Amino acid sequence: MRKIALGTIVYVVAVALAGFVPIVYGLDTPRRLIIVFKFSGITPGSAELAFGQFQTLLYDKQLILLTEVLKIPQDRLELRIISTGAPTNLDDYWRQSDSLVVMVGSLFQAGDLASVEVRAFLGDLKDGLATPSLPLSFQVRTNEFRTTKDTYSLLTTFALAMDAERLHEPTSTVIRYLSYAEDLALDLVKGPSPPPEAQALLTAVRQHLATLKRRPT
């Protein structure tokens, strides 16, 4: 039997009380979008090239591969790059869009070396994390590629799992996503340059898994 999401009830009550249909996404439908606001600091030339590599490899391709490995429909996740400036209130933006994760960032170019500082905003999907906004910083260098890619996949998979939990998808599905996320988090934590947020994500993933495993079937 399909359960009714709490969000649906809130939505219906809001409609009844306010007498209009509020524009709120993702109440009981999947949040699909990975929204990336084009990083600030991108000037024509090598910085643009660096962002292009970052976007193609980490966002575009990795998202497709992730859907294939997790065996979910390709339209379950969609990348949207937005060229306008990032919103000042990410929380409002996240709520009013169909987004799973919103990313804003800056790219810094010093000679041939590019580095990025990204804020990944998970909104209400932050379950188990201290804050919905995770600061990440990477250098666009070959030996940081794996860490950057795995961090991105980990964030996306964690948010996907939390969204699946919100939508009351089967516990086995949520565990499958989190189990995949745990492998990634473990690699990051044990890796040569673990991003500061990796340990917090690993802890959150493990707490969720332990809770779900105890859930009666």
Place this chain on the structure above:
Amino acid sequence: MQTANVLFSAFVLLLHCLSSAGQPNDLVRLLVPRFTGPAQLGQNVATVLNLQVWQTLRRAPTPNPNGLNFGNGEVTWDDEALSVSTYTAAEQRAAITASQLVLWGEAVPYGEGVIARTFLSIPPAAGGLRRYTDILTVDVGAIGRHVTVSIDIPARRYEFAPVVLRREVVDTYTSPAALLLYSAPQGGSVVGQCGEYFTALRHDSGAVLVSAAGRQGWVRLPELATQPSEVVDFVAGVLRVFRGDWGGAQPMFSAVIDNTHTPTSIKIDSYLYLAICRMATGLDPRGPLDKARELNPYSSRIAEYIILDDLGRLMSLRRNGAPKPEQSAVLAQVDQDLSDAQVLFDETDPFPRSVREATALLRASLS
């Protein structure tokens, strides 16, 4: 010298030839399509990986006191890269070329250098793989009824750790004439170019003797990456399992596990493949299964392997006429394992259902 008993050839065949070729039941074929990448770099990276895996093929162990024969193995390559870099595209190419495994990837500029990303697809294949499927099935027969419990190989889609290509590799192997033929594995002189069409004949000391354009010569295989990669060891191990070379597969998977750069997911599956090798040779697989579960206690696939092992042990006790209390103890363990893992399985998963049917039969026969 590692050339004895190595009678395999790496074929370079056009797609239409491959698709029309018949596939003997015991033939296991790995396809390595050209990697996407700048200029000839993708082609040459794929060729080097192809030959590195090919070096690990063997028809029989040396020495071979038991007269083993692992049948035919092939590493083939395709000079056409995948149309898109996805598992789906790789699996479609596998179907066209009658390949059981596809090692595919791309060499992509990133930052100050070039990264090689490598993937393995093992689509469900028709025929030719009975050697492992027999190991992963337990037939439970009792009180005149029969239930089959089966599991699959650990996974069918892999992403290996990306590797940073060495600067010399990028500089040298972007040129189509980079893979040179030498008159000897080491030293000697250049006698030609490997080119796109060649047949590998034998290998020695990190070089492969090939026949290309009517000329024979040695291709020297460079270290592609700045750090050791698990790709060749893992793919070689899977190929050996598919060919029933249990003894030969184990050192490959041990090397993958010992490699500190190996991703956790691939380490886990290496433990599962080690368990398969031990099951196949009548050894207790619990050691590697426990290691896999330590790494990830929430994997339904690991739970399946543990439950299947328990069921296999129970059937072995029955065949040997073990006392009923001993059988009941193992049956209770199966029940407990299934109960612990129940939450990991989808409602539609046939595995837990088949285990419940099997245990019901066994319980009835023991009462």
